Amino acid sequence: MTTPGAVAAGTSEPGQPARPMRADARRNYDRLLTAAAAAFAEHGADASLEEIARQARVGIGTLYRHFPTRSALLEASYLVQLDTLSDQAIALLDEPDPGAALVTWLYAFAEHNVRSRGLKEMLAAAVREEGSRLSNCKTVLREALGALLRRAQEAGAIRSDITPNELMRLVHAVFLTADLTGDTGQIDRLLSLLLDGMRRPAPGAAEE
Amino acid sequence: MTTPGAVAAGTSEPGQPARPMRADARRNYDRLLTAAAAAFAEHGADASLEEIARQARVGIGTLYRHFPTRSALLEASYLVQLDTLSDQAIALLDEPDPGAALVTWLYAFAEHNVRSRGLKEMLAAAVREEGSRLSNCKTVLREALGALLRRAQEAGAIRSDITPNELMRLVHAVFLTADLTGDTGQIDRLLSLLLDGMRRPAPGAAEE
DNA sequence: AACCATACGGAGGCTGCCTCCGCTTCGCAA
C-alpha cells in the first residue's frame, strides 16, 4: 500500500498493466475521479452518477465504461486517502508508546471518516461483497489497525481478547451513526468511551 | 407510551381526535400499514413506496394522503414495537439487579433491531428532523433506557459519567453496522465489549 | 334521496439507473 501505482489494477485503472490507456481515456478517467470525489463528499455515497458524469463533462456511458459499478467509483476515489491512512499506521509502529499510537491512528481514521461522507458506507459495503476489489480496501485498513493493536496489546495497554476486526467494527460503528445522525460532535467522546472499555481486562467474567 | 391510542395523533392516524375517519379511509390505512411493515422488514427503510401501495391494493395517491412522507410511514409501522419495548423497560425497573436489568433490556432492544431492518435508519433519521413525530419515538426509547441506566448507575454497576444519550448512540451504532454489514452474528460480542467498558469508572483520566 | 366533504387512484412530470450501439478519435505503422 506504500507503492502507489501498484495498487490493484482493474478494468481501466491507470498503471503499467497491458497497454497504457489512450490519452482521451486517461483524461476522462481523471475528470471522473475528481468529480466523483467532490460529489461523494457533498452528497454521500449515493450521489447521482449522472450528475457526476455531467460535472465531469463526460457521457454517462463513459462513466460506466470506466467504473462499471458505483462501488468501483467509490473505491477509486478513496484509494488515495486509504493509502495515506495505512502509511500513517506503518509510521506509527515506531512510536514508543503503543497505546498512544493506536489512539492516534484511530483519531486520524476518525478525521478521514468525518471529512468523507461515503467512506463509511463504502467500507460497510466492502464486507458484503467478499472478494471484490472493494473489500481489499477494508482488508488493508484492518491490517494497518491490526499491527497497531497487536503492539498495544503486547504492551498491556489494551485487553488482549480484542481482535482487529472487532475494534474496526466498533470504531466504524461510531462513525456511521455520527454520520447518519448528522452529529459528528460526539465522536471524540464516544470514541474515548470505547477505548476506556478496552484498556484493561474485563472486570469479572461479565455475567451474561 | 403505555396508553395505546393516545399516541401522537397525526394527519390521518386513527384515534379519537376530531371526526373519526371514514370507513374506507380506515381500511386503506390499515392495509397500508400491514404492507409497509412487511416491505420494510424485507427491504429495509428504503423499500419502494409504490410497491407498498401495490401490495396494499391501493393507489399511490392514497398512500401519500395517509403518510405524506416515508418517515411518517416508517414511524407508524414501528410504533407498536416501540411501545412494547418501552413497556418492557418499565417492567424491568422492578428487577432486583439493576445492572442485569439494563443488560436485559439492551438485548431486547437488539432483538427488535435485528428483526426489523429499517428501525435503525428510522431512529437515525429521528435525530435530524428535530421536533417531528419521528423524534418522539427516539425520545421515548431514550427515556426508557434512561430510567434503567440511572438505576444501574446508582447501584454502581455502570460508570456514572455515561448519559442515556451516549449509551443509546453506542448501542445503536453497533446495530447499524451489523445491519449495513449484513453480519448480525457479532452483535452479542460487540455489545458485551461495550458493556464491559462501562462497568467501572475509567482507569486513570484517559489521556487525550 | 340527495348532497357534499372526504377520500380514492392513477396519469404525468421528473430524476436516476444502466445498457446498447452507431459514431469519433487516437495512435501505430507504413
Added chain:
DNA sequence: TTGCGAAGCGGAGGCAGCCTCCGTATGGTT
C-alpha cells in the same frame, strides 16, 4: 503524412421510483 483498425465516446432509450395534482367515486348525514 496518411490511413485504418482498435479503443473509446456519449446519449438515446427502457425501466423504476418519487411525488403532485385533480377528476371521479363514495360514505355518511340531513
